[in-house]
Amino acid sequence: MGTKKFLTGLGATATAVKMADVDVITSFPIRPYTGVMMILSQMVANGELDAEFVHADGEHAQLSICHGASAAGARTFTGSSGVGVTYAFETYSPISGGRCPVQMLIADRTLDPPGDFGSEHTDALGCRDQGWIMGWAETPQEVFDNTLIYYRIGEDPRVRLPQFNCHDGYFVSHIPGEVAIPEQSQVDEFLPPYQPVHPLDPQNPVGHGPQIFPDQGPALEAMRHNAMMAAMPVIEEAIDDFGRIFGRKYVPFVEEFMTDDADFAFFINGAHAHTARYAIKHLREKGVKVGLVKIRFIRPWPTDALQENLSKFKAVGVIETNSSFGVARGGGILTAEVCASLYDAAQKPLIASFMGGLGGEPITLNEFFFIAEKLNKIAESGKIEKPVYWLGFEE
Amino acid sequence: MATQKVEKTKLDRIRSLAKAPMDDYYVPGHRTCAGCGPAINYRMVAKAAGKDTIFVGPTGCMYVANTSYLCVPWAVPWIHAQITNGGGIGSGISAAYEARIRKGKYHGTFPNVIVMAGDGGSADIGLQSLSGAMYRNHDLLFIAYDNEAYANTGIQVSPTTPYGARTTFTPPGPVVPEGKKLWPKDLAKLVVGGHPSVKYVATASIGYPIDLMNKVRKALNVEGAAFMHIHAPCPKGWGFPANKTIEIARLAVQTGMWTMWEFENGEYKLNIEPKKLKPVSQYLEVQDRFNHLTTEHKAKIQNFVNQKLATLGIKVPVEAVTA
Numbered sequence: 270m271g272t273k274k275f276l277t278g279l280g281a282t283a284t285a286v287k288m289a290d291v292d293v294i295t296s297f298p299i300r301p302y303t304g305v306m307m308i309l310s311q312m313v314a315n316g317e318l319d320a321e322f323v324h325a326d327g328e329h330a331q332l333s334i335c336h337g338a339s340a341a342g343a344r345t346f347t348g349s350s351g352v353g354v355t356y357a358f359e360t361y362s363p364i365s366g367g368r369c370p371v372q373m374l375i376a377d378r379t380l381d382p383p384g385d386f387g388s389e390h391t392d393a394l395g396c397r398d399q400g401w402i403m404g405w406a407e408t409p410q411e412v413f414d415n416t417l418i419y420y421r422i423g424e425d426p427r428v429r430l431p432q433f434n435c436h437d438g439y440f441v442s443h444i445p446g447e448v449a450i451p452e453q454s455q456v457d458e459f460l461p462p463y464q465p466v467h468p469l470d471p472q473n474p475v476g477h478g479p480q481i482f483p484d485q486g487p488a489l490e491a492m493r494h495n496a497m498m499a500a501m502p503v504i505e506e507a508i509d510d511f512g513r514i515f516g517r518k519y520v521p522f523v524e525e526f527m528t529d530d531a532d533f534a535f536f537i538n539g540a541h542a543h544t545a546r547y548a549i550k551h552l553r554e555k556g557v558k559v560g561l562v563k564i565r566f567i568r569p570w571p572t573d574a575l576q577e578n579l580s581k582f583k584a585v586g587v588i589e590t591n592s593s594f595g596v597a598r599g600g601g602i603l604t605a606e607v608c609a610s611l612y613d614a615a616q617k618p619l620i621a622s623f624m625g626g627l628g629g630e631p632i633t634l635n636e637f638f639f640i641a642e643k644l645n646k647i648a649e650s651g652k653i654e655k656p657v658y659w660l661g662f663e664e
Numbered sequence: 665m666a667t668q669k670v671e672k673t674k675l676d677r678i679r680s681l682a683k684a685p686m687d688d689y690y691v692p693g694h695r696t697c698a699g700c701g702p703a704i705n706y707r708m709v710a711k712a713a714g715k716d717t718i719f720v721g722p723t724g725c726m727y728v729a730n731t732s733y734l735c736v737p738w739a740v741p742w743i744h745a746q747i748t749n750g751g752g753i754g755s756g757i758s759a760a761y762e763a764r765i766r767k768g769k770y771h772g773t774f775p776n777v778i779v780m781a782g783d784g785g786s787a788d789i790g791l792q793s794l795s796g797a798m799y800r801n802h803d804l805l806f807i808a809y810d811n812e813a814y815a816n817t818g819i820q821v822s823p824t825t826p827y828g829a830r831t832t833f834t835p836p837g838p839v840v841p842e843g844k845k846l847w848p849k850d851l852a853k854l855v856v857g858g859h860p861s862v863k864y865v866a867t868a869s870i871g872y873p874i875d876l877m878n879k880v881r882k883a884l885n886v887e888g889a890a891f892m893h894i895h896a897p898c899p900k901g902w903g904f905p906a907n908k909t910i911e912i913a914r915l916a917v918q919t920g921m922w923t924m925w926e927f928e929n930g931e932y933k934l935n936i937e938p939k940k941l942k943p944v945s946q947y948l949e950v951q952d953r954f955n956h957l958t959t960e961h962k963a964k965i966q967n968f969v970n971q972k973l974a975t976l977g978i979k980v981p982v983e984a985v986t987a
Contacts, residue, residue, distance in 0.1 A: 321762050327792065333753050337756025337757040341757040469743055474739060476731070485733065
């Protein structure tokens, strides 16, 4: 059943988009995500994929065209990286507010300045409050799977929200890994054709996005909030169904690795989890009680699952591959949310932030050993010396 | 973009006002000002296009004044676009219907997709989006309804505001006696000049409804992208009585301040060529926005109009300007 191929993250995305029978694709070049559009345009040219491939006049236009197409009932795909993601910022809230389940690949790239192709998550995380489902994949296989899973979640009539399908530029987008490609019939079973609820169709006229007055604001915002919260059980269902049909079983929200009896853990999203696993194997051989907690969805943020997972550790190190200058506690974006998640917990770990991989620099094994050393000290002493460490600048 | 021909009803020519369709798809119940030119335009465009139509409404007067408290005055589908992306949203709707009809996911005829953008949403912040839609030749009609200012936000200058007009961003004063100092963008020429795939471009005016409605129909019958630039006077923004909108619209054409032409099959065609033009001062003097202008300013405008008309091949005598 199915085949196995070596694919990059971008190749895996394109293959999944094709198998999802997407109707409208919008492109604009920016590294590193661009490759997915090169592959998809060739698929369209070869007749392997029947879709309108629209050369948009910029990222803002990519998203605008997807908005119109999704509102008219099409399954849509687009993508970008870095400043391309922020250039389209205006369009994100109208798309989620219009309840259009557009899917956008973000292969992370550092924002300017300076011009830098390397992966950093600030581009995508900067858009985290726009009403889009959001999460990171660690491997090309997870990229392939997430592409299908995200359409399924976003198009669910209980949710109807767009999705940022994120993975790290280069580390995932450009490094090939083995990907199990399922049969088309499996994909069709998991992801039936998109059934729009209120499409723009002269046979049944509707208006999308009329003006309101302030007294109507709370109800509308509550509806979008409720849709995002409704995604929680839908994600669990989709992950279950995915395991049943494809045989790969994911944890819906928070994946753990070697956390049995661990005193402390690395908390991470995205590609650097790969290096973290190696570091943990090494450290475990030396008797260091360390584990990994990987978050699979940033939106909706799995508060309950995190409380359950993180409460058992003495210390947690949040690896921050993003910047949020002046944020609470002076770390990155994730620390603030992790701390908020644990605020109500009866028992909570001590938390430190580790700013790493900025500008797309790899986080090395030695840096993970350094993080472990600091966390070990925190766990043993029960005290935090410093809330934030900048990897490469510390003693 | 079309790779397969899709079924679409051709719209017939409207012979007279009496023979125009009775049905309206832009209906009462909105909050536009008394005598609103863009609202009159909307009614005529919707009437000409008929029920198999989807409107895209970028932010502007025709968004804000039409859609209040979650209500819309359209009996056909409508979607809000940002002021920036009318062309993009329209492109997406058109692309969706291309794909869905071709793939057997939609069973029905290809709709008329009409983007109804103001001058800001077309000539200024929406220009890239308009140009992208025209360049890619999506099957849609982009209309710029031109009331020559950002009127909804309180009459601020736009690229199509005439030289010498007072707006709330171009107030005249001792240092800037003329108010607006720049000459307006010629949007329709910009579309014709830079977009070789576009088969049909026309200017029109709400003062000439039969001409306007038939141009809408021609534009919709074209396969691919079409563009119309429609002059729609604004009583509040320009400073004239609400019952004079049509009169002002006609006066614009009679003085050469607005010209009426079509670009079809690679050629320009003048639709209304007055035998004799009235001086522009007759148009300027009935609007408050020009009431600070001196004789010299008016002469500059007359000169500009004469030159613009010459490029269109209009060489008709202008009555002498009386100071």
